[in-house]
Amino acid sequence: MDIFLTGGTGTIGQHVLRRLQRAGHRITALARSDRAEMILRDQGVDIVRGDLNAPDAWVADAVYCDTLVHAGASFDETMGPSEKKLVAALRRATIGREIPFNVVYTGGIWLYPDSGGKPLPETIPFRPLPAFAFMAETIRSLQAIQTLGVSVIHPALVCSPVAGPVSDMLRMAEEGLPYSTRATPETVWPLVDADDLADLYLRAVEEHRYRIMVVGCGVEGVKVGELADTVSRSGGLTLELAHEEPEAGANPQTDWQAGYALSQSFGFERAKRLLGWRPRLTRTDALVGKLTPIAA
Numbered sequence: 001m002d003i004f005l006t007g008g009t010g011t012i013g014q015h016v017l018r019r020l021q022r023a024g025h026r027i028t029a030l031a032r033s034d035r036a037e038m039i040l041r042d043q044g045v046d047i048v049r050g051d052l053n054a055p056d057a058w059v060a061d062a063v064y065c066d067t068l069v070h071a072g073a074s075f076d077e078t079m080g081p082s083e084k085k086l087v088a089a090l091r092r093a094t095i096g097r098e099i100p101f102n103v104v105y106t107g108g109i110w111l112y113p114d115s116g117g118k119p120l121p122e123t124i125p126f127r128p129l130p131a132f133a134f135m136a137e138t139i140r141s142l143q144a145i146q147t148l149g150v151s152v153i154h155p156a157l158v159c160s161p162v163a164g165p166v167s168d169m170l171r172m173a174e175e176g177l178p179y180s181t182r183a184t185p186e187t188v189w190p191l192v193d194a195d196d197l198a199d200l201y202l203r204a205v206e207e208h209r210y211r212i213m214v215v216g217c218g219v220e221g222v223k224v225g226e227l228a229d230t231v232s233r234s235g236g237l238t239l240e241l242a243h244e245e246p247e248a249g250a251n252p253q254t255d256w257q258a259g260y261a262l263s264q265s266f267g268f269e270r271a272k273r274l275l276g277w278r279p280r281l282t283r284t285d286a287l288v289g290k291l292t293p294i295a296a
Helices: 013-022 034-042 059-064 079-093 130-143 165-174 194-207 224-235 269-275 284-291
Strands: 002-006 026-031 046-049 067-070 101-106 148-155 157-159 179-181 188-193 212-216 219-223 241-243
Touching: 002 013, 002 059, 013 026, 013 067, 013 194, 026 034, 034 046, 059 079, 067 194, 079 130, 101 130, 101 194, 130 148, 148 194, 157 165, 157 194, 165 179, 165 188, 165 224, 165 284, 188 194, 188 224, 188 284, 194 212, 194 269, 212 269, 219 224, 219 284, 224 241, 224 284
Parallel strands: 002 026, 002 067, 026 046, 067 101, 101 148, 148 212, 157 188, 179 241
Antiparallel strands: 188 219
């Protein structure tokens, strides 16, 4: 299939891009900068230059493809307005279509509430943090457009060799610095390996299952203190945790870090049932072991 991808150089998008290519799909990617264009061209994909804040300039290219995989995010004050513009652009660009245009949208687990670390079902109502309220509205708006077939993936905390809590912890340990976080050692985080998550996106693209919503989670939940200890043992290093308080007077609407204080746990039974997804890395030690050097 022909896939239009946003966020192709990001933590999620770069893994999704490679997984889609290995499956034989043709990729057209949005490039927001010269550097992004260079990286994406080296991956052998077609390029459309554009900006997430001006979707009308590239949505026509997206709907010419079979599927839009939206993994792009700015995590700044423009993100909410940009997503609202994207909804409107997709509505206009698909007017009159008899077959719905497929969209795979990237949500997030911070749309869901703190559960004290107990497993949360994906079917419970959203209760997003203020900074992510726009995302809940975006999902509802996309699902209401009859000319779209929308699949929503809510990634757990994504772990790759260069991004995510495991690699961040390892980097701090190597530098002899504490890992600062809003979480406490008892806070529970759900995790997912970036390659496992990319396989979930591939399945959502290929299944064409309209109006589904799943969480992409491999490790259902691990206490932050236990995760830090596992990283320390795997890397043969010492890592300390430092509790980070929000800045005084910080605007909750742009406090992107607040989600790390949530204690959540998720399973993958729904993604398994609807899309046949089985993450390979479901244990903390296995995930950490993949991403950290073996201690000498």
